Amino acid sequence: MAGARLRREFFARTVHEVAPELIGATLLVDGVGGKIVEVEAYDQDDPASHGFRGRTARTASMFGPPGHAYVYRSYGVHWCLNLVCAEEGRSEAALVRALEPTHGLEAMRERRGLEAARALCSGPGKLCQALGITRVLDGLPLDEAPFELLARESKAPLAVGPRIGITRAVEQPWRYGLAGSPFLSRRF
DNA sequence: CAGTGGATGCTCT
DNA sequence: GAGCATCCACTGT
Numbered sequence: 001m002a003g004a005r006l007r008r009e010f011f012a013r014t015v016h017e018v019a020p021e022l023i024g025a026t027l028l029v030d031g032v033g034g035k036i037v038e039v040e041a042y043d044q045d046d047p048a049s050h051g052f053r054g055r056t057a058r059t060a061s062m063f064g065p066p067g068h069a070y071v072y073r074s075y076g077v078h079w080c081l082n083l084v085c086a087e088e089g090r091s092e093a094a095l096v097r098a099l100e101p102t103h104g105l106e107a108m109r110e111r112r113g114l115e116a117a118r119a120l121c122s123g124p125g126k127l128c129q130a131l132g133i134t135r136v137l138d139g140l141p142l143d144e145a146p147f148e149l150l151a152r153e154s155k156a157p158l159a160v161g162p163r164i165g166i167t168r169a170v171e172q173p174w175r176y177g178l179a180g181s182p183f184l185s186r187r188f
Numbered sequence: 189c190a191g192t193g194g195a196t197g198c199t200c201t
Numbered sequence: 202g203a204g205c206a207t208c209c210a211c212t213g214t
Contacts, residue, residue, distance in 0.1 A: 040206070048206070050199095058199060075207045076197035082206090095206060125207045165206055185207095 003151040008067030008143055010151075015041045015085040015092035020160075020176045022083065022094055024152030029131040031148070032104030034121060037178040038097040038185055040163045042082070044090050047168035051091025061139035062091045069147070071128075071138040078125025081133050083142060083149075097124045097164070097175075100183040107132075123185040159188040 006025065011018055019041040027033045042049035050072065055063045062070040062084055070082040070093050082093035099121035101108055108120045108130040121127035128134070142149050157179040162170060164186060177184050 042206075050206075053200085056199070072199095072206085073197065075195085075205065077195065078207050080206065097206085123207070129208095163206075167205085 003153045005143060006067075006149040006151050008065070008141065011066035011083060011085045011142070012087060013085065015043055015094055016174070018083075018085045019094045019174070020158055021152075022096075023158060023176055023178050024154070024156035026102065026148075026150040026152075027096065027099060027131075028103055028148040028150075029133060029137070030104075030146040032107045033131055033148075034099040034102040034183075035178075036096060036098075037100050037181040037183045039083075039176050040095040040097055041092075041174040041176070042095060043092045044086075046172070048163065048166040048170075048172075049091065049093075051093075055091070059091065062093050064088055064139060067142050069137050069140050069142060071133060071135055073135070074125060079128035079133050079135070080124040081128055081131075081137075095124060096127065098122050098177075098181075098183055098185045099127050099130075100178075100181060101130070118182055122183055126185075161188040 025036050050059045051062050065088040068084045074080045081096045084093045086092035101120045120130045159177040159179040161175045163175045
């Protein structure tokens with residue numbers, strides 16, 4: 001299932017080291033969540049990253065200390081969750097794109113109005129809806145309630161590919177997934 | 189299946 | 202006023 005609680009120090013490295021290690025970790029919000037099966041890396045010098053043009057009110061927490069959440073609204077409809085990496089002052093973060101639901105399936109079904117477990121958390125907006133993530137959690141530390149983040153117990157078979165839904169830096173292969181998982185937002 | 193378009197809000201130009 | 206790190210419903214094979 002899940003191992004030791006991930007400490008803030010885990011995130012105090014470049015996102016390109018952290019992101020692949022997040023695959024297989026367990027993410028819970030108020031006890032509801034599951035195993036991370038898909039993330040994307042965004043860094044300081046990345047034209048596709050919100051931090052690329054410098055710090056703004058929206059992206060403040062992305063420039064904050066590592067091991068915290070950066071939550072933003074997407075397309076005016078959905079919320080997206082990032083796990084902030086690197087040292088304070090830089091802007092590096094891993095976008096959590098999909099979970100394999102393991103805890104609180106009923107709560108997720110209620111929030112999503114769905115039955116199929118496969119579709120509960122198979123996308124960044126979907127998983128935020130399923131876990132009840134909103135701007136309220138922006139900037140909060142990941143090693144304190146309501147968050148709970150548990151390290152993977154064994155190394156996961158990794159799939160790597162280009163990121164989804166962006167228009168700049170499309171060629172960077174900074175999307176990581178659990179190979180073969182049926183809970184991905186899209187196949188690799 | 190694949191492809192299209194609408195909903196919706198906020199940030200940045 | 203454009204442009205999104207999206208999702209869903211709808212269309213047409």
